[in-house]
Amino acid sequence: MTEKTIFKRIIDGEIPADVVFEDEHCLAFRDVNPQAPTHVLVIPKKEIASLDAVADEDAPLMGHLHRVIRDLARTLKLEEGYRVVVNCGPNGGQTVDHLHFHLLGGRPLSWPPG
Ligand code: 5GP
Numbered sequence: 001m002t003e004k005t006i007f008k009r010i011i012d013g014e015i016p017a018d019v020v021f022e023d024e025h026c027l028a029f030r031d032v033n034p035q036a037p038t039h040v041l042v043i044p045k046k047e048i049a050s051l052d053a054v055a056d057e058d059a060p061l062m063g064h065l066h067r068v069i070r071d072l073a074r075t076l077k078l079e080e081g082y083r084v085v086v087n088c089g090p091n092g093g094q095t096v097d098h099l100h101f102h103l104l105g106g107r108p109l110s111w112p113p114g
Contacts, residue, residue, distance in 0.1 A: 007098035037106025038076050048099040051088040078105035
């Protein structure tokens with residue numbers, strides 16, 4: 001059996017997180033190492049290793065996650081704008097092998113990313 005990811009352990013309540021939203025399909029919590037005044041991670045409860053591992057039948061779930069992100073941005077008062085980032089694979093800078101969307105805001109964000 002492969003070891004649980006840190007995010008699966010958060011989903012299972014084994015380690016604490018500063019949860020800002022939860023429903024039956026997803027969980028959103030503050031990043032432990034924030035890169036902006038608001039930095040939230042939105043993750044599916046379904047174990048999907050990365051964006052590359054998303055299956056065609058996950059399309060409704062992906063749509064749901066984006067709706068949650070849109071609503072969270074409003075709840076967290078990111079009316080000046082925000083960025084949603086998915087790091088995928090080693091070159092993409094992914095460090096946790098459980099699909100996650102970074103929701104960043106609260107300051108101007110430069111472009112391009114590093
Ligand atoms: P990645 O680099 O894979 O795109 O993003 C992983 C993110 O997870 C990083 O921003 C990192 O700070 C965050 N992270 C890693 N471990 C934990 C944890 O135990 N709790 C929380 N809240 N965030 C974590």
